[in-house]
Amino acid sequence: MDKKIYFASDFHLGTPDYAESRAREARIVSWLNFIEPDCGELFLMGDIFDFWFEYAKVIPKGFIRIQGKLAAMADKGIKIYFFKGNHDMWVRDYFTKEIGMEIISDELVIERNEKRFYLHHGDGLGPGDAKYKFLRKIFRSRLCQWLFARLDPNLGIGMASAWSQGSRAAQTEKEVFMGEDKEWLAIYAKEQLQKQHFDYFIFGHRHLPLDLDLGNESRYVNIGEWINYNSYAVFDGIDLKLEYFTGKP
Template identity: 70%
Template sequence: MIKNIYFASDFHLGAPSYEQSRARENRIVSWLNQIEPTCSELFLMGDIFDFWFEYRLVVPKGFVRLQGKLAQMSDRGIKIYFFKGNHDMWVNDYFTKEMGIQVISDEYVIERNGKRFYLHHGDGLGPGDEKYKILRKVFRNPVCQWLFSVVPPQIGLGIGSAWSSKSRRDGLDEQVFMGEENEWLAIYSKELLAKEHFDYFIYGHRHLPLDLQLNEKSRYVNLGEWMKYNSYAVFDGNELSLNYFEAK
């Protein structure tokens, strides 16, 4: 049986309500059930949760169906990668210890079947958004994370969820294609291409499914999100395609 590599991002589980999140989680698990027989590797490329913070002995409650499914897939030998996004950048070692998932903090370069992939959630890259780039450095600072960890979970998780909700609302206008010359991740990818070759640039964060041909040999793919599009990418060993899941 042919084994594929799958890429998905921006599930934003936990938002905007418990009921909607649970329905989305069920849909995602259905998708994972569907792809599992053909999956060799799964790349979850950020913002899987609308907010996540790991205290030393506490993690956010819920999402047990997704975590159980990922643990099952990992136990069956499927390699799973979890990219830190701007909403779940405070993932530490819980998924690695409990599910054998490899956590990726920034960019990750792989080569599969002669094709080179540049992988990143997409936050903080390209021109503009200088305010967030500063905040990203602050939020990822170990001292900042320690200070937040001393806040009781009931308060800390409430603050984090409120901040994530505002961030998500502020980004709703991102679901409009701005033209290749104005797409910041396409601009960033072209800058990298001037230095070295990649066949595929794959990102999340943007929330709009995009598949742009950067030159004769290189493509930029944005994975979209699962609140509206249910979009993902799959590499079958020869070609990468951007697809959409429809529950049966």
């Protein structure tokens, strides 16, 4: 491989307020500038925005710097994938038309340099959380999106912004490792390994950087978030590494 592959998620742009979100956006753009020279593919694996909804002629205002940077990277031939997360599941075709990003609704299986990757934001997987899994089906339904689109954008986006202030991403407490036998995404990955082999399972959503050996030369890597950790993963063609952006050379 001449270029590297980068994975990041859970920027949660828009929360908890404008000032903090704007500072985080600047940090992310700095990271994109840092990785751009050797980046061949970029996987943005969900919850890039704390809320996103595309009306027919309206999108949430703001976030112009990251959109401009991603557009510039795409124009240089870098392939960018955008996974729907539980906060930005209402992404439609705007980013595809304007930037050229490929939108991924659920899991994506890829093979690079003879390594198999299972990629997913991570929401709705594994045991438990039946309430969210039920709500996820409702929120992702065309009827729900059609009904929300009937709201005036000022009302709809205003309601969503108010809801975001109480979301998990708006809190500053760091997540705690629960033990491999209780980490639901590790459990899910092990279940998938019973069916077929993957070298790497890469998820976001958990908000905790993790790199767990699942046995049989398979690993589960959670790429964390950018409120507390500024964490991401990079594959150089040989190995996958979990790294942290410090903003320093």
